[in-house]
Amino acid sequence: MDLKGKVALITGAAAGIGLAYSEELLKHGAKVSLCDIDSDIGEQIADELGAKYGRKNVLFCQCDVTDYPQYEEAFEMTIKVFNRLDIVINNAGVMNDRFWELEVDVNLNGVIRGTLLAYRFMGKDRGGQGGTIVNTASTAFARPQVSTPIYTATNYAVVGLTRAYGDQYHVNLTGVRSLVLCPGLTDTGLVKEIRKQLMSSEYEAAWQRDNANCKTQSSEHVGRALIEILTKGQSGSVWVVENGQAPREWRG
Ligand SMILES: NC(=O)C1=CN([C@@H]2O[C@H](COP(=O)(O)OP(=O)(O)OC[C@H]3O[C@@H](n4cnc5c(N)ncnc54)[C@H](O)[C@@H]3O)[C@@H](O)[C@H]2O)C=CC1
Numbered sequence: 517m518d519l520k521g522k523v524a525l526i527t528g529a530a531a532g533i534g535l536a537y538s539e540e541l542l543k544h545g546a547k548v549s550l551c552d553i554d555s556d557i558g559e560q561i562a563d564e565l566g567a568k569y570g571r572k573n574v575l576f577c578q579c580d581v582t583d584y585p586q587y588e589e590a591f592e593m594t595i596k597v598f599n600r601l602d603i604v605i606n607n608a609g610v611m612n613d614r615f616w617e618l619e620v621d622v623n624l625n626g627v628i629r630g631t632l633l634a635y636r637f638m639g640k641d642r643g644g645q646g647g648t649i650v651n652t653a654s655t656a657f658a659r660p661q662v663s664t665p666i667y668t669a670t671n672y673a674v675v676g677l678t679r680a681y682g683d684q685y686h687v688n689l690t691g692v693r694s695l696v697l698c699p700g701l702t703d704t705g706l707v708k709e710i711r712k713q714l715m716s717s718e719y720e721a722a723w724q725r726d727n728a729n730c731k732t733q734s735s736e737h738v739g740r741a742l743i744e745i746l747t748k749g750q751s752g753s754v755w756v757v758e759n760g761q762a763p764r765e766w767r768g
């Protein structure tokens with residue numbers, strides 16, 4: 517896929533994996549709409565990336581993915597500024613099973629909202645040009661993270677959503693392809709104070725076991741993997757990126 521001049525909207529773009537996706541897309545000549553709930557860091561990141569890759573190529577939209585009207589405004593603003601939309605990356609996520617309703621609202625409902633908006637603004641059946649949706653899940657979908665059952669469930673659901681929408685039936689109808697990237701342990705701010713993120717402090721032993729054999733990878737590695745997946749990923753495909761290795765397709 518030639519990314520030059522393409523427009524990508526990325527959620528959770530102010531930090532971690534979303535920021536790495538954004539920078540890698542800019543390096544490949546795309547324009548990016550950085551969407552994040554955190555406007556202080558988001559504006560600052562947009563300034564920094566704009567100075568490096570050209571101010572006309574970067575936009576920041578303050579957007580909480582749990583708030584449909586705000587999310588819709590981010591799509592409208594992106595298309596108004598860049599005049600097109602080719603790629604939607606549903607990446608914003610949290611891990612906190614204590615606040616599980618919010619976790620489900622961000623990690624699953626947020627991806628559903630982003631997917632429905634992507635079809636509305638890119639779907640050929642809705643007057644659009646077609647495009648690509650990339651969702652971020654986690655390797656927790658393939659090997660359940662026993663210490664965070666609800667976080668794990670949201671990742672299973674995102675993979676199921678992507679596989680169903682990724683079917684050729686939807687591609688024929690809309691011209692939109694859907695892929696899912698599942699990172700393993702990645703060095704970001706997702707885990708701040710693990711004891712407060714597990715449903716029970718008794719789960720700490722399980723948390724240690726869950727992550728015992730994982731090698732931490734950088735968010736930049738996941739960013740580079742995104743470009744490879746965008747280039748060769750078939751609609752409905754599921755990609756695992758872990759331990760700093762090249763992306764590999766998961767075939768269930
Ligand atoms: N870091 C890791 O080890 C792994 C992360 N993931 C997934 O990768 C995705 C990105 O996570 P990280 O970069 O690690 O986390 P992070 O905490 O570094 O970045 C997440 C970003 O999402 C934003 N955000 C949070 N709630 C939001 C909302 N309601 N609306 C809009 N933006 C919101 C935050 O402000 C932040 O900028 C998540 O979906 C996470 O589940 C998956 C596997 C491993």
Ligand SMILES: CCCCCC(=O)/C=C/[C@H]1C=CC(=O)[C@@H]1CCCCCCC(=O)O
Pocket residue numbers: 611654655656659660661699700701702706707723724726727728730
């Ligand atoms: C010893 C713990 C070190 C810190 C671990 C950490 O930061 C974990 C991150 C996970 C949080 C959400 C995820 O999606 C991350 C990785 C999930 C990997 C699941 C590993 C299980 C396995 O591969 O068997």
